[in-house]
């Protein structure tokens with residue numbers, strides 16, 4: 156996961172080591188530590204993995220830093236949206252960071268990930284930079300989709316991130332296709348197809364499960380259960396909110412999605428399982444702090460107490476902070492400094508992204524078809540009537 | 546910039562109100578005249594200015610009130626829906642008649658067809674028109690053909706599917722599309738799109754009570770923006786009847802929904818250049834009122850059609866072909882189409898994509914000077 160800290164040479168320095176060097180961590184940073192997951196896993200048609208997870212001081216510190224960075228990024232996106240610098244629909248991930256970070260810690264960039272529209276942090280986890288993130292959010296050329304996708308459509312081909320999908324549930328069967336290709340090519344890689352608790356009620360999920368199981372595809376279906384699909388609580392929409400069991404003949408595992416180590420353990424386990432036996436569902440029990448999207452204050456269908464309760468008792472960053480302090484890997488002050496660093500990085504990236512030019516208007520016509528196939532259209536002033544554009 | 550201009554244009558066109566003595570009085574412009582309201586009772590008790598989502602809400606209240614077999618459902622509908630169109634319905638009529646569905650469009654529409662087949666009025670909401678595609682099969686293969694293939698034993702005439710469509714200024718790829726043309730290719734369903742609050746209320750009630758399945762697209766840009774006087778009581782506006790909302794002699798403009806306010810802007814501008822435009826609101830796209838358009842084109846000799854959906858295969862093409870068939874000898878210029886571009890609906894390029902007033906003005910002039 157250290158790669159998250161090496162994202163961009165100019166904007167991001169690999170600071171984890173430097174910050175904590177005072178405590179001699181650079182040398183001891185790879186000494187194994189064993190931590191216990193917050194809760195035991197619950198299995199469906201499978202024996203769950205052990206609660207003991209191996210880690211290192213380095214990993215603990217990078218989990219902390221990476222999640223703090225994600226959170227800061229999402230908070231900053233909120234402000235940019237309110238300042239109308241981000242347009243379109245924007246869905247934030249704060250609260251769910253442990254899923255992105257834990258998953259990456261268990262897999263490689265050769266494994267594929269595909270998700271819905273709540274995609275900023277997954278992108279960052281795949282090695283995307285803050286500059287690309289903020290540029291995309293603001294529709295700039297330096298964005299990961301050249302500014303053409305916006306918040307909901309982040310992609311990173313070189314590290315197997317297939318995005319960034321707007322139609323709820325549609326990405327799940329796509330994930331099966333990716334997994335089929337991986338299996339066919341005899342790659343020892345898997346696909347993580349992510350979807351929400353709301354999406355779990357779409358028929359496409361069940362079609363995907365059947366195909367994946369029928370053909371023993373190395374597909375891991377990750378249900379990020381944040382307990383709400385927009386304003387609808389899971390129990391209002393699902394007869395059985397035990398999403399890990401809803402694959403029936405497909406085994407499942409319920410995971411505390413607020414515990415990065417539980418996520419890491421589950422993903423490692425799932426990858427091994429999927430390569431040997433085919434699909435598995437991982438239900439990540441998680442929580443989004445923000446409303447569904449920027450137009451949702453997030454407080455009409457749930458109580459403030461519920462949100463504060465989760466923040467106090469289950470916050471994924473807080474959990475790692477406590478572990479770091481308990482193992483005496485850093486001081487409170489050092490952790491604060493990390494937060495400051497992260498904040499600075501985010502601010503610098505935003506400043507830089509603001510300098511990136513807006514996507515060129517001619518890009519409106521590109522990528523509709525393969526270049527050269529042409530598309531008949533005309534410009535804003537109707538001057539290029541019937542021109543064949545590249 | 547362009548999009549904010551457009552927003553202002555919409556605002557000024559739909560609502561013609563001025564405040565005198567702290568009260569709202571109508572100046573009645575583009576928006577409908579009360580004369581075409583087809584109500585049993587022509588004396589209106591009260592006409593309050595309301596916005597489009599409230600007009601829809603009124604219509605749904607009336608539909609549920611007047612027919613105990615009417616049901617309203619969809620994603621988050623029990624809470625009022627994302628655009629507040631169903632606010633208060635669950636409280637008033639109970640959770641058995643107004644309810645949330647899971648997130649499953651294909652299921653929602655299939656369920657609605659079954660409910661309607663038992664003689665009920667199934668009023669299903671699809672949260673955005675962009676999300677109607679998972680239900681496309683149900684609409685095209687089940688709803689549209691139920692009556693035909695059962696030799697009239699069964700039908701789902703009580704089915705009305707409501708879905709917000711169109712641009713909002715910055716909605717991006719999956720919150721802005723105008724998919725009406727896909728449904729216009731399907732005999733057996735009706736497609737209706739209102740342009741204003743009053744129209745929305747009267748047309749929606751007609752759709753709900755029409756004995757055929759109807760897809761009703763609501764211009765979401767106007768939900769809050771368009772305000773006009775809407776009679777509080779129950780009234781219906783006829784389907785498959787177009788309306789001439791502005792008379793003119795040089796060119797006929799045909800459109801529907803939110804696009805009409807942009808078109809009216811163009812008419813006003815063209816008038817300054819001495820071009821007299823006739824503007825027609827089609828309202829029902831299938832089966833459409835060819836006669837009204839034909840009569841108008843026979844008068845003006847020119848036709849321009851405009852919609853937000855991409856130009857190729859849009860419903861404008863159908864209108865153009867039909868009018869060329871009917872008015873060939875009378876036409877003095879090729880039919881002009883000012884439409885969305887043949888690209889996916891863009892996020893940052895929305896102002897370039899949209900059929901704006903200036904594009905329309907340009908087309909009006911080149912058609913008149915052909």
Ligand SMILES: Cc1ncc(C[n+]2csc(CCOP(=O)(O)OP(=O)(O)O)c2C)c(N)n1
Nearest residue numbers: 273321322323351352353354383384385676
């Ligand atoms: C087919 C479809 N229907 C409806 C929507 C509108 N919509 C977007 S997100 C969402 C809720 C999804 O909830 P969930 O799957 O739990 O994901 P979360 O937002 O909680 O991450 C809905 C209804 C959509 N994008 N696509």
Ligand SMILES: [Mg+2]
Nearest residue numbers: 351352383384
């Ligand atoms: Mg959810």
